[in-house]
Amino acid sequence: xxxxxxxxxxxxxxxxxxxxxxxxxxxxxxxxxxxxxxxxxxxxxxxxxxxxxxxxxxxxxxxxxxxxxxxxxxxxxxxxxxxxxxxxxxxxxxxxxxxxxxxxxxxxxxxxxxxxxxxxxxxxxxxxxxxxxxxxxxxxxxxxxxxxxxxxxxxxxxxxxxxxxxxxxxxxxxxxxxxxxxxxxxxxxxxxxxxxxxxxxxxxxxxxxxxxxxxxxxxxxxxxxxxxxxxxxxxxxxxxxxxxxxxxxxxxxxxxxxxxxxxxxxxxxxxxxxxxxxxxxxxxxxxxxxxxxxxxxxxxxxxxxxxxx
Amino acid sequence: xxxxxxxxxxxxxxxxxxxxxxxxxxxxxxxxxxxxxxxxxxxxxxxxxxxxxxxxxxxxxxxxxxxxxxxxxxxxxxxxxxxxxxxxxxxxxxxxxxxxxxxxxxxxxxxxxxxxxxxxxxxxxxxxxxxxxxxxxxxxxxxxxxxxxxxxxxxxxxxxxxxxxxxxxxxxxxxxxxxxxxxxxxxxxxxxxxxxxxxxxxxxxxxxxxxxxxxxxxxxxxxxxxxxxxxxxxxxxxxxxxxxxxxxxxxxxxxxxxxxxxxxxxxxxxxxxxxxxxxxxxxxxxxxxxxxxxxxxxxxxxxxxxxxxxxxxxxxxxxxxxxxxxxxxxxxxxxxxxxx
Numbered sequence: 001x002x003x004x005x006x007x008x009x010x011x012x013x014x015x016x017x018x019x020x021x022x023x024x025x026x027x028x029x030x031x032x033x034x035x036x037x038x039x040x041x042x043x044x045x046x047x048x049x050x051x052x053x054x055x056x057x058x059x060x061x062x063x064x065x066x067x068x069x070x071x072x073x074x075x076x077x078x079x080x081x082x083x084x085x086x087x088x089x090x091x092x093x094x095x096x097x098x099x100x101x102x103x104x105x106x107x108x109x110x111x112x113x114x115x116x117x118x119x120x121x122x123x124x125x126x127x128x129x130x131x132x133x134x135x136x137x138x139x140x141x142x143x144x145x146x147x148x149x150x151x152x153x154x155x156x157x158x159x160x161x162x163x164x165x166x167x168x169x170x171x172x173x174x175x176x177x178x179x180x181x182x183x184x185x186x187x188x189x190x191x192x193x194x195x196x197x198x199x200x201x202x203x204x205x206x207x208x209x210x211x212x213x214x215x216x217x218x219x220x221x222x223x224x225x226x227x228x229x230x231x232x233x234x235x236x237x238x239x240x241x242x243x244x245x246x247x248x249x250x251x252x253x254x255x256x257x258x259x260x261x262x263x264x265x266x267x268x269x270x271x272x273x274x275x276x277x278x279x280x281x282x283x284x285x286x287x288x289x290x291x292x293x294x295x296x297x298x299x300x301x302x303x304x305x306x307x308x309x
Numbered sequence: 310x311x312x313x314x315x316x317x318x319x320x321x322x323x324x325x326x327x328x329x330x331x332x333x334x335x336x337x338x339x340x341x342x343x344x345x346x347x348x349x350x351x352x353x354x355x356x357x358x359x360x361x362x363x364x365x366x367x368x369x370x371x372x373x374x375x376x377x378x379x380x381x382x383x384x385x386x387x388x389x390x391x392x393x394x395x396x397x398x399x400x401x402x403x404x405x406x407x408x409x410x411x412x413x414x415x416x417x418x419x420x421x422x423x424x425x426x427x428x429x430x431x432x433x434x435x436x437x438x439x440x441x442x443x444x445x446x447x448x449x450x451x452x453x454x455x456x457x458x459x460x461x462x463x464x465x466x467x468x469x470x471x472x473x474x475x476x477x478x479x480x481x482x483x484x485x486x487x488x489x490x491x492x493x494x495x496x497x498x499x500x501x502x503x504x505x506x507x508x509x510x511x512x513x514x515x516x517x518x519x520x521x522x523x524x525x526x527x528x529x530x531x532x533x534x535x536x537x538x539x540x541x542x543x544x545x546x547x548x549x550x551x552x553x554x555x556x557x558x559x560x561x562x563x564x565x566x567x568x569x570x571x572x573x574x575x576x577x578x579x580x581x582x583x584x585x586x587x588x589x590x591x592x593x594x595x596x597x598x599x600x601x602x603x604x605x606x607x608x609x610x611x612x613x614x615x616x617x618x619x620x621x622x623x624x625x626x627x628x629x630x631x632x633x634x635x636x637x638x639x640x641x642x643x644x645x646x647x648x649x
Contacts, residue, residue: 055417071416074386116360145339145342146337146346148345160337160346161345161349163349167352
């Protein structure tokens with residue numbers, strides 16, 4: 001299984017499956033990873049999308065994709081994927097489609113769909129063991145409609161619907177849903193988190209996932225310069241800081257068995273990651289909100305402590 | 310209150326607070342998102358962002374039954390998702406307000422452009438027979454006023470009231486002087502929790518489900534319909550401009566498109582419903598004076614069909630599609646239908 005594992009970014013295929021010149025925002029962390037995901041998946045795929053930032057990518061014929069593209073209603077991308085998968089299987093069985101011409105079915109959504117409105121459809125597809133890939137570009141809010149909070153929004157983030165002010169000095173009051181664990185509870189064959197700062201890890205995870213039939217899910221932390229209020233040229237650096245501080249955990253789970261693929265030797269304090277972003281600026285200015293910062297740090301510490309045990 | 314420069318969606322948010330709305334639940338969607346974005350900054354209102362539009366309206370139903378004035382706001386795709394619960398709210402007689410800022414459909418359509426494609430969905434979107442009250446203002450000032458009207462009508466009729474808007478007027482900025490001395494209707498029915506109460510989507514008599522009693526069902530539907538008519542008559546808002554010059558033509562339009570109709574005030578008489586549904590007798594009376602009726606709307610004839618049905622006569626349709634409101638195009642189209 002390790003025959004196709006790569007060791008360095010030099011081993012990443014040079015062939016591009018997503019053309020340059022997309023309408024995505026400058027420094028979109030989702031697009032950085034998507035480029036690598038599609039390198040790993042190859043050309044023979046059909047992308048099933050539900051409303052989100054990436055819906056803007058493909059306005060045919062101005063599409064950056066070499067593959068086909070299907071749009072579904074917001075709540076049911078995995079159900080759309082099931083329809084395609086089943087139809088392809090029927091065609092292969094009837095001899096109307098050669099097995100080598102088969103397509104990989106790839107659901108591509110944002111966190112709004114993956115964490116909120118589309119969760120029932122995802123659960124159904126996992127339950128029915130549909131053979132598909134799911135890539136969730138998680139920028140931790142509804143970026144496409146003006147950065148409103150989603151189930152993926154982390155504690156203390158400022159968004160359009162969790163404004164910071166007199167009434168609420170913190171912004172988002174709830175913790176991010178643990179989508180990885182929601183999915184893992186269904187025991188799919190393959191499940192992973194990925195980051196644009198770790199393309200080698202990303203490619204290897206896709207390579208590994210290829211060996212499994214059934215739902216294969218990938219959650220990407222997507223730095224979002226307009227929403228996070230960050231410098232577009234810092235997206236990869238920010239994504240790396242998220243991993244180095246232990247906030248974004250790079251891991252995989254095969255049939256529910258978790259393995260951490262990147263464990264920082266020395267964890268940086270979460271502050272380093274938060275300070276870079278306008279959405280967390282209120283934690284530092286005008287008054288430093290020590291309690292909130294401690295809460296975020298201890299949440300991260302607790303996770304890693306539990307892992308070690 | 311002093312003069313304010315407000316966006317249409319902000320005017321809706323401000324008016325909802327004035328009307329006494331204490332609970333809002335919604336889901337981000339273009340071109341309605343500014344309503345929730347504005348409301349989260351208002352201290353007196355509990356604002357919830359839900360995981361989808363089904364949950365949004367379901368929480369609004371719950372909050373309303375528990376005694377709060379409640380509202381949700383969405384656009385076409387979200388309005389479609391709400392339909393089952395809208396029927397439920399009619400069956401359980403739940404007062405609430407649904408703002409639908411229309412965009413070009415079907416499906417994702419043209420999310421940032423105005424349309425009027427949800428007219429029939431307002432009255433037939435859910436299954437079964439039900440009789441909603443629907444308002445459709447055409448300016449920022451009217452969005453403000455009729456958000457309050459919508460709340461009053463909802464409380465009075467104990468039913469979900471729909472406030473239509475479109476991407477054009479909801480995103481329009483105008484200077485208005487928001488009044489706060491409107492009569493505000495408050496509910497007479499006690500909230501859930503006072504005594505043993507049972508709200509059901511089944512056909513019922515008071516709280517008692519009657520799932521196979523045809524007579525009871527007929528009585529229930531008749532009562533709901535009459536209640537709607539009585540309430541609607543008190544809010545029978547429309548604008549009728551008789552032409553100064555002689556004309557045999559009445560031009561009917563509403564919402565964003567009616568703003569361009571004013572340009573033709575010297576050629577045609579103009580009628581603009583603000584109360585879209587139910588269609589009341591005034592239009593019948595006015596229509597009698599005209600040989601020709603033109604309905605100009607941003608769909609393929611949804612309101613025109615309803616008007617034909619009500620007036621029992623043929624009307625000329627002038628569809629303005631694709632979100633483009635061009636005076637030149639409309640002029641040409643009008644001269645085309647007039648010379649026919």
